[in-house]
Amino acid sequence: xxxxxxxxTQRLDALxxxxxxxxxxxxxNPAEPPSTKQRGRHMIDIxxxxxxxxxxxxxxxxxxxxxxxxxxxxxDAPIEDVWSAxxxxxxxxxxxxxxxxxxxxxxxxxxxxxxxxxxxxxxxxHLIKVTWAFGExxxxxxxxxxxxxxxxxxxxxxxxxPAEIVDELLxxxxxxxxxxxxxxxxxxxxxxxxxxxxxxxxxxxxxDTPEVKEFATRSCHAWGxxxxxxxxxxxxxxxxxxxxxxQHFAPETGENG
Numbered sequence: 001x002x003x004x005x006x007x008x009t010q011r012l013d014a015l016x017x018x019x020x021x022x023x024x025x026x027x028x029n030p031a032e033p034p035s036t037k038q039r040g041r042h043m044i045d046i047x048x049x050x051x052x053x054x055x056x057x058x059x060x061x062x063x064x065x066x067x068x069x070x071x072x073x074x075x076d077a078p079i080e081d082v083w084s085a086x087x088x089x090x091x092x093x094x095x096x097x098x099x100x101x102x103x104x105x106x107x108x109x110x111x112x113x114x115x116x117x118x119x120x121x122x123x124x125x126h127l128i129k130v131t132w133a134f135g136e137x138x139x140x141x142x143x144x145x146x147x148x149x150x151x152x153x154x155x156x157x158x159x160x161x162p163a164e165i166v167d168e169l170l171x172x173x174x175x176x177x178x179x180x181x182x183x184x185x186x187x188x189x190x191x192x193x194x195x196x197x198x199x200x201x202x203x204x205x206x207x208d209t210p211e212v213k214e215f216a217t218r219s220c221h222a223w224g225x226x227x228x229x230x231x232x233x234x235x236x237x238x239x240x241x242x243x244x245x246x247q248h249f250a251p252e253t254g255e256n257g
Contacts, residue, residue, distance in 0.1 A: 056230035066160035082153040083125035095195035179245035182223035216249035
């Protein structure tokens with residue numbers, strides 16, 4: 001476990017796991033008190049972890065070969081509503097984080113206490129593609145694809161990183177960072193589900209609830225199974241990577257590697 005901790009404690013921010021933890025900085029330095037509606041605690045269904053299909057694959061970046069993780073789930077909302085939730089800055093702030101920038105094709109964006117990048121493609125209402133990096137961290141790419149499914153919408157999110165760097169990190173440190181990235185995106189897509197369902201929750205504080213921590217724990221185990229099947233990771237290494245991910249999202253659970 002220690003070999004994962006030494007490296008990923010320094011690098012998880014650059015690889016994406018802070019996606020699910022950006023709200024902690026907002027809690028310490030809130031811009032304004034939460035509204036009465038936000039103070040209400042919403043009990044989530046932790047079985048929502050089973051609503052997402054997960055894959056590990058190879059998806060090219062603009063700059064070359066890439067390794068990717070993919071999430072797919074269906075939302076009970078029309079495609080126009082899901083598109084708006086993913087592109088309107090006011091709505092993004094209600095389920096992910098405050099966002100600012102020149103939000104147009106070729107422009108840039110910055111999520112508060114989170115990632116920033118350049119908008120590479122924007123094809124309403126079906127496709128958004130951006131670069132994604134934390135400060136001076138490794139430059140990755142995120143692509144969101146939407147498709148109609150009756151009265152609902154299928155969303156695919158694919159996060160790709162440079163293959164050469166990912167392969168070296170896996171050889172040296174194992175897949176703990178990939179589990180962190182996947183768990184972060186699982187929480188983000190759960191937040192989008194709650195938002196589209198008109199649930200009352202505060203994205204800056206909801207991660208501290210027991211049910212969200214249990215959701216994140218199950219997400220880490222789900223990603224561990226997918227990663228082991230895709231990359232042939234040994235039982236011991238995948239157990240250590242899962243334990244690291246769980247400790248990252250829910251440190252008081254006592255799961256250790």
